[in-house]
Amino acid sequence: MNNIWGDMTQYEPVTWHWVIAVYLFLAGLSAGSLLIGIGLRWAKSEINSAQEVATLKAAAVIGPVAICLGLACLIFDLTKPFDFWLILVNYNFESVMAIGVLALLLYTPLAFAYAMIVLRDDLPKWGMAFLSPIAMALLPMRKLIEGLLFVLAIGVGAYTGFLISAMNAYPMLNTAVLPALFLVSGLSAGAAANSVLALLMFNSDVHDFELGRMHRLEVPVMAVEILFLLMLFSALYFKGGAAAAALASLSTGLWANVFWIGVVGIGFGVPLLFMLLPAATRHSKGAMLTVACASLTGVLALRHFIVYAGQSYIS
Amino acid sequence: MKKRYVMIHDENRCIGCQACNVACRSENSVPEGVTRLQVRVEGPFGEAPDLHFKYHRVSCQQCENAPCVTVCPTGAAYFDDNGIVTINKDKCVGCMYCVAACPYKVRFMNPETKAADKCNFCKDTRLARGEDPACVSVCPTDALTFGDANDVNSEVSKLLNTKISYQDKSHLGTQPRIYRIPTKRGGIQS
Amino acid sequence: MIELDRRSFLKGAGAGGATCALASILPGSLAALEKEPLKALGEEVASICEMCSTRCPIKARVINGKNVYISGNKEAKSFGGKVCARGGAGHDLLYDPQRIVKPLKRVGKRGDGQWAEVSWQEAYELMADKLNTIKKEFGAETVAFSSKKGSLSGHFFHFAKAFGSPNTFTHGSLCPGAYVMASKAMFGTKLKRDLSNAKYIINFGHNLYEGINMSETRNLMKAQADRGAKLVVFEPRFSIVADKADEWHPIRPGTDVAIALAICHVLISDDLHDKAFIDQYVEGFDEFAKEVQHYTPEWAEPITDIKATDIRRIAREIAAEAPHALVDYGHRATFTTEEFEMRRAIFAINVLLGNIERKGGLYLGKKAKTYNKFAGEKVAPTLAKLTVEGMPKPSAKRIDQSDKQYTMTWKNGGIYQSVLEAALNDKPYGLKAWVMARTNPMQTMNDRAKVLAAMKKMEFIVVCDVYISETAAYADLILPESTYLERDEDVADKSGKNPAYYVRQRVVETIGDTKPSWQIFKEAADAMGIGNLFPWQDMETRQFAQLNGDAQELKRLKEKGYLSYGKPLLLREPSLVQAFVEQYPQAKATDADGTYSSQLKFKTPSGKIELSSTQVESFAPGRGVIRYRPVELKQADELYFIQGKVAVHTNGATHNVPMLANLMSDNGLWIHPVTAGKLGIQTGDRIRVTSSVGSEEGSALVTPGIRQDTVFAYMGFGSKTKELVRATGKGIHCGNLLPDRTAPVVGMNLHTTGVKLAKV
The missing domain is CATH 3.40.228.10 (Dimethylsulfoxide Reductase, domain 2)
Incomplete structure (x- = not known):
């Protein structure tokens, strides 16, 4: 039958586009970066060294900046961006987004506070000496802030997954593993971004101890990520019906390419290939930056794949 | 007693003529390019000459367990006193979470108000005047029945009690209040 | 590069005589006017739809001066207070920016789309001058008059007769004529x-x-x-x-x-x-x-x-x-x-x-006269026929009157397409002018190229319409008619098993400088010197006269919009006759079996x-007895091409109405999967359909819902003139594929032909 019922564009399955994918990426990156930074600090034997390590400084920069960029994406994707304050005064606590807003409302200022603490010695160098008194005032509360921020970062990292997994019409999104997958891939992105910034901004040495420790996390994180992806796809496969139909996204269309080239090839393949290189080569600054950028690209591609392919298959 | 408004779409009687689509647009001043209601004539399915069309009403399902209401961060989407899923356009920020979350894809952003929009059983216009929704009142073949399912004597109660009906995507647990009487192949005697 | 100096620019854009060939805003269209809120003429007005030829009783309510909500009129029981998509969208005509609200005179070459706004007075004078000159030089019969059948054709054909031309045509031979004539041949009336x-x-x-x-x-x-x-x-x-x-x-x-x-x-x-x-x-x-x-x-x-x-x-x-x-x-x-x-x-x-x-x-329909006779009392008022003394008798024969087998068509709307042979080949004699009201032969008549050639050969063409239709685009003068929601019209008979009347009434104040066609042709008659044959003052006086001066009944009719009298009567149905006799004590005596069988x-x-x-x-020798005759409708290597109607459009008229155009603007060709497979065609592919007279490009709809040897398209699409902005260039133009072939006796334009199909 010919279409006699009119325009169908409003029914196109993909509602949320790349801006949201980028937001999910940036929020995950922010959380992952801080989780890695703080986690490594806690895992260190003597915590109270006067000198902040370069990877933590990187995390302190990435944490607040990435979340702010992400929120900017989110706000300007609203149809009424100038009414965004409504979302800060009206809460529906059944809504994952409302809970996320609350979490971000706490997380974002804490990320800034923590950044001031960690970067207190660098502030004057960057012409932000006026912030130093605040940083010094916050310093005594570091432990509390660090602890809260760590918990909230887990929340924010996972929230990006919960946000889209709460939509039960989409079999690929509506899975228990998605928040975990997003959290882990956020860690992966955070680690990569931390090393890039540590190397470029805080002149970290390629043989830096902290960098090395972070580097050693990469393979296990990646392994967990791959495991979660396998779980996601096998769950879809065994669920059958519309869920199994969603697996077509792995074999057809643009998003299959994004997955195999972006997520698998660049995100997992490039870092793994570099591991086969001789130690000298793979520990060069160039190699480390390449691996980090590949990881970041992979994570960004994963967010796009999940957002687009996920919305394309509705049950 | 609180009302439980439901609508029944008899796919046997529906001829896919779009009278409902147009009446809805006129009554509710729905802007060009977006739509609250369409009936898609899908198919024909089957092997000739045993073919059949499916008359698929696409509009808000007025779910009792509405994903759009659950996900709305500001409470702009809510159930009114009679259970009609309603939008407070002044509270809507346009995050499109409801549009994304609706399993039926029947929410859209109104280009004039910039807020989410959809069928609300004509509650501001016709229902307020005590009339049936526009689609029901114009349907040439009486394929639509609307009323209070809590009233055992209502037309809708009688139909639901005597005819086989189904709800779209009921496996998602949304409990739509649009019921559909499926097409009986090869003729439409009841 | 074209140089535009200030003077020529001003000349082009000057008020009153605006001529623009390429502007996005059509001169004389509503878009050129400032948008004003609709002025309702009542809370809810009962009237009659005009979105197709069925003409259902409707009710219309203006919403906030912005929209009109149209529903059916519940007074008409069998219509159930319902309205279809076309009827519901009728109000979209009112404020469509592409609607014509000023008389337009062609200023460029015919069909070039260059128009100048003129006043009604100028329009009437131009019409009078041209038509009267043609009448004097070649005779009144060289002017053809054609109109959609219905309320408007009455006044329009009265105008034609007053002018003296026998050549009046409805769209009957392009659409429903055959069953009417078959019925009349067998039963003497429509059933x-x-x-x-x-x-x-x-x-x-x-x-x-x-x-x-x-x-x-x-x-x-x-x-x-x-x-x-x-x-x-x-x-x-x-x-x-x-x-x-x-x-x-x-x-x-x-x-x-x-x-x-x-x-x-x-x-x-x-x-x-x-x-x-x-x-x-x-x-x-x-x-x-x-x-x-x-x-x-x-x-x-x-x-x-x-x-x-x-x-x-x-x-x-x-x-x-x-x-x-x-x-x-x-x-x-x-x-x-x-x-x-x-x-x-x-x-x-x-x-x-x-x-x-x-x-x-x-x-058989039971009009008041028949019904009252059976009832033995005046159950329903009879409508007075308004006749005018002194109408001229045309001396010439109709152009379709040369072949006796078409006898029945002469009183049933004629053979519309005979205008083509007359205009092009002077068969049986030439035509010089064509006056049309709400008819669109460029879309609905077979062989568009031939229609176009015929139009080009005419010396003068007048079209009365609400849009610059595909036909109006080739006119010399366009008279903008008010939409049906802005018109009062004659009381119409809607009798079925019992008598019923209904009436069209204005719902809103007229927008722009448009007029109802009954007024247009009355005023044109004044300008042409035949105004004496239009003795009524206005529509109100006509309605009043139709109801024999019964002001109360007219008021009731206008309030309700639809009046039904008595109960259903079928002469041979015992239960209905019994109920009828019980209702009317003076009723005619029934037969022994309790029916009116002997009265039939x-x-x-x-x-x-x-x-x-x-x-x-x-x-029609040989046609007295119904007989089968084999017919060649296509060549062996061709596919049958058939058409049909879709619920959201009326063949020649609605494709530019915004709401309806938004519902459907393309008519993908139905092709069976086996046929499509042989040609490598898939749904959505561009295809070319070619017949003996034309070729059309369109899109494919591969479906098992059609025979392998047949392709199908919905009628009315693929307009080719630029004025119908929303419809032009979209879909397959059926008239361009159908050859001009006329059926014996009934004079119908054949709607089945052979086509070849190819993937583009």
Whole structure:
């Protein structure tokens, strides 16, 4: 039958586009970066060294900046961006987004506070000496802030997954593993971004101890990520019906390419290939930056794949 | 007693003529390019000459367990006193979470108000005047029945009690209040 | 580069005489006016729709000066207060920026789309000057007048007659003419269908679920869904009515007549026909019975691709339900040049079933005069016929009057397409001017190129319409008519089983400088010096006179919009006659069987139903008895090309109405998967369809809902003039593919042809 019922564009399955994918990426990156930074600090034997390590400084920069960029994406994707304050005064606590807003409302200022603490010695160098008194005032509360921020970062990292997994019409999104997958891939992105910034901004040495420790996390994180992806796809496969139909996204269309080239090839393949290189080569600054950028690209591609392919298959 | 408004779409009687689509647009001043209601004539399915069309009403399902209401961060989407899923356009920020979350894809952003929009059983216009929704009142073949399912004597109660009906995507647990009487192949005697 | 100096620019854009060829805003269109809120003329006004030819009773309510909500008028019971998509969207005409609200004069070459706004006075003067000059030089008969049938054609044809031309045409020969003439040949009058009470209905592609005629559509659904009627559909395409049917038989296009004759054969040979009915009412049965002896279901099978066993079974099934069973005689016709035989053969089945004036059968309209006579009292007022003294008698014959076989068409709207041969080849004589009102032959007449050539040959063309239609685009003068929501019109007769009247009324104040056509042609007549033949002052005085000065009844009619009188009466149905007699004590005495059977008379020469007709034989030798004649509708290597109606458009008229254009603006061609597969065509592919007269590019819709040897498209798409912005260039223009072929006797434009298909 010919279409006699009119325009169908409003029914196109993909509602949320790349801006949201980028937001999910940036929020995950922010959380992952801080989780890695703080986690490594806690895992260190003597915590109270006067000198902040370069990877933590990187995390302190990435944490607040990435979340702010992400929120900017989110706000300007609203149809009424100038009414965004409504979302800060009206809460529906059944809504994952409302809970996320609350979490971000706490997380974002804490990320800034923590950044001031960690970067207190660098502030004057960057012409932000006026912030130093605040940083010094916050310093005594570091432990509390660090602890809260760590918990909230887990929340924010996972929230990006919960946000889209709460939509039960989409079999690929509506899975228990998605928040975990997003959290882990956020860690992966955070680690990569931390090393890039540590190397470029805080002149970290390629043989830096902290960098090395972070580097050693990469393979296990990646392994967990791959495991979660396998779980996601096998769950879809065994669920059958519309869920199994969603697996077509792995074999057809643009998003299959994004997955195999972006997520698998660049995100997992490039870092793994570099591991086969001789130690000298793979520990060069160039190699480390390449691996980090590949990881970041992979994570960004994963967010796009999940957002687009996920919305394309509705049950 | 609180009302439980439901609508029944008899796919046997529906001829896919779009009278409902147009009446809805006129009554509710729905802007060009977006739509609250369409009936898609899908198919024909089957092997000739045993073919059949499916008359698929696409509009808000007025779910009792509405994903759009659950996900709305500001409470702009809510159930009114009679259970009609309603939008407070002044509270809507346009995050499109409801549009994304609706399993039926029947929410859209109104280009004039910039807020989410959809069928609300004509509650501001016709229902307020005590009339049936526009689609029901114009349907040439009486394929639509609307009323209070809590009233055992209502037309809708009688139909639901005597005819086989189904709800779209009921496996998602949304409990739509649009019921559909499926097409009986090869003729439409009841 | 074109140089525009200030002077020529000002000249081009000057007010009043704005001429622009390429501007996005059409001169004379609503877009050129400032948008003002609608001014409602009542809270809810009862009126009559005009979005198609059915003309359903409606009610219209203005919403916030912005929209109009149109519903059906519940006073008209069989219409149920319902309205279709087209009717519901009618208000979109009102504020469509592309609507014409100023008279327009052509200033460039014909069809170039260069227009200048003129005042009504200038328009009338131009019209008077041109038409009167042509009349003086060549005679009034060289001006053709054509109009959509209905409220407007009355005034329009009155104008034509006052002018002195016999050449008036409706769109009948392009659409429903055949069944009307077949009915008149056999019964002396048009018949109506009592669908809702039928227990068994055979339908030859009368697609009431897409070509919506509100009361009949509802009645068919009522019969099917509420009363369990069986519906059998013979149609080459799986239409909506085919979907809703109990049986769909994909018949070979144009062979319906063979099925109808085979059913007649079974009814007679199996002795299933109503012999008492035939004895009492039918003339020429024996000749007919002798003829159908040859038309066995086995004979029909290879012609129609329908199994003989099915035909035989269906004939027996419908006979078992007689007389409460009917065969639908259709609406838009001309599947074959043998239209006359086909429609008569369908009526013949109904006659054999003896369903005339029975519930679930066919019946004659009961207007006030007849009804009152039976009731023995004045149940309903009769409408006065407003006649004018001193109308000129045209001395010339009609252009379609040279062939006697078309006798019946002359009083039934004529053979519209005969305008083409007259204009192009002076057959039987030349035409110099063409005046049209709300008709769009460039879309609805066969062979668009020929229509265009004919228009180009005319010295003067006037078109009255609400849009610059595909036809108006080639006019010299366009007269902008008010939409139906801005017009008052004559009281119309809507009698069925009992008398009923309804009336069109203004819903909103007129927008822009438009006028109702009755006023346009009255004022034009004044300018032409024949104003004395239009003695009425305005519409109100006409309505008043129609109701014989009964102001109270007129007021009631205007309030309700639709008035029905009495109760349904079918002369041969005992229960209805009994109820009628109980209601009216003065009623005529019934026959012994409690019916008015003996009172049933037909307006034929014999006063009976003429199953075979000596009258028809006299003007169309060989056609007195219904007979099968093989017809060549396509070449062996071609596909049948057939068309039909869609629920959201009216063939030549609605494709630019914004709401409806937004619902559907393209008519993807239905192609069977096997046919498409051979050509490598998939749904959505661009395809080219070529016939003997034209070639169209469109898109493909691959579907099992069509025969392998047939392709189908919805009518009315693919407009080719730039003025209809929303419709132009979208879809397949059916008229451009159909050759100008005319069916014998009924003069119908043939709507089936052969085409070749290719992937672009």
